[in-house]
Amino acid sequence: MSIALAGSHFPIAVRHEPLRVMVVDDSAVIRGLVSRWIGAEPDMEVVASLRTGLEAVNQIERIKPDVAVLDIEMPELDGISALPRLLAKKRDLIVIMASTLTRRNAEISFKALSLGASDYIPKPETTREPAAAEIFHHDLIQKIRTFGAKVRRAPASPSHTRPFTAQPTLAPAQEPTQRPVSHPVASALPTQANVKTRPFSPHAPRVLLIGSSTGGPQALMSVVTELGAVIDRFPVLITQHMPPTFTTILAEHLARSSKRPAHEAIDGEAVKPGTIYLAPGGRHMRVVRHGADAVIALDDGPPVNFCKPAVDPLFTSATEVWQTGTFAAILTGMGSDGMRGGKDIVAAGGNVIAQDEATSVVWGMPGAAANAGICSAILPLIQIAPRIVRLFAGDRS
Structure with missing residues (x-):
């Protein structure tokens, strides 16, 4: 997979026609609901509603x-x-995996995301629960629109494929649930042009906090793999937008990647280095x-x-x-979670860093910060x- 870098020489083709969405689900109820929701959006259209993966494979071309x-x-x-x-x-x-939240389905979804799916969304256990159905509705439309913005801004070169991510991503199943605006999100996404940074605080960091969302799990795995010395000497606390079951599995992946203990936090437990x-x-x-x-x-x-969990309460x-001594890193993700908490960190004399636009699956959270x-x-x-390792070792530059 490749990434469309800022300043790429490929021409940018901004599309104005509706996003073409294919719905594949063996449940007629879910197909009907999702198709109606998508059909109600002015920037999307359902081009197929299919019952099996085989039908999708046979008809996609x-x-x-x-x-x-x-x-x-x-x-x-x-x-x-x-x-x-x-x-x-x-x-x-762009493939958004959808399934009910079970341990088995969560494991399968992690595998799917590592194979190239763009994101994951949990389906409600029943569509008779209005609140659950509304969250599913809002999250799904937001994900389609956000990833669709990548399609609209993709380079026109036919050989430059899958331009929006540098790697397979294990994406979250829980995202902001506000009603999306009706216009394409491409115009609202933050960009890195002309962003100014502030000097690092001279104070020594005493804790590492990380906040992430869409594309976050794979980014987290990449980061924690190289943080051994920091983890051994300082506490590391992470908020990733994900529902139950998924966070259990993510903690297991983080432990394997870091070769350090990692687990879902327990109410009342003391926070220790290591x-x-x-x-x-x-x-x-x-x-x-x-x-x-x-x-x-x-x-x-x-x-x-x-969001629940959210990054701001932790920060x-x-x-x-x-x-x-508070030090925070904000990684790829939709929305602006972490920005207000980041302001509190800076006001207290701590430091915040962010993932750049080019390597973020979605430059929402880091872009807002x-x-x-x-x-x-x-x-x-x-x-x-x-950079985190150097800063925690005493480098203040």
Whole structure:
């Protein structure tokens, strides 16, 4: 896979016709709901509503969709089997995996995302629950529109395929749920042009916080793999927008990648160096001071920035515990979560860095922080871990 770099010599083709969406699900109810939702959006159209992965594979060259919403469990050919065959026939196809939240389906979704799917979204257990159906509706439309913006801004060269990501991504299943605007999101996405950075604080970092969303799990794996010395000496706390079950599996992946203990945070446990603490799906993770210790505080409060868990509660609470020693990295993701908490970190004398636009699957969260002027560095993914290691070793530049 390749990435459309800023300043690329390829011409940019801004498309104005509706996004072509193919819905593939063996449930007639889900197909009907999703098709109606997409059909109600002025910048999208349903070009096919199919029951099996085999139908999708057989018809994709005729249909030529931009986006496929692909169920995992289907007769004849399931989603994980259909995925590589669909991408082989249309390499720039955006595939959003959709399935109910079970351990098995979450594992399959992680595999699908590593094989080239762009994102994942959980289907509600029942469409009779209005709140769950509305979240599914909003999240799905937002994901289609956001990834569709990449299609609209893709280079015109036919050989420059899958331009929006540098690697397979394990993407989150929980995203902001506000009603999307009706116009294409391409015009609203932040850009890195003319963004200014601030000097690094002279204060020594005492904790590493990371916030991420769409494309975050793969980015997290890349970063933690190289953070061994930092993890051994400092606590590492991560909030990734994901539902329950997915965060359990993500913690297992982080432990394998870092070769250090990693687990979903437990309410009331002391925060110590040598461990990665991951916010559990469906609960906000904060930290509080309890005597001489920093302690995890989980809560089941309302979504923040339409997300649960959200990054801002972690960032803001950390400043009350570590003050000037708070250091945060904001990685790829939709929305602006982390920006307000990042402002609190900077105001307390800490530091914030962000992933750059070119290597982000979606430059929403890092872009919001960068454009707010709170970042001391905006770096390609490959440079983030080495810079963190140097900063935590005493380099203040």
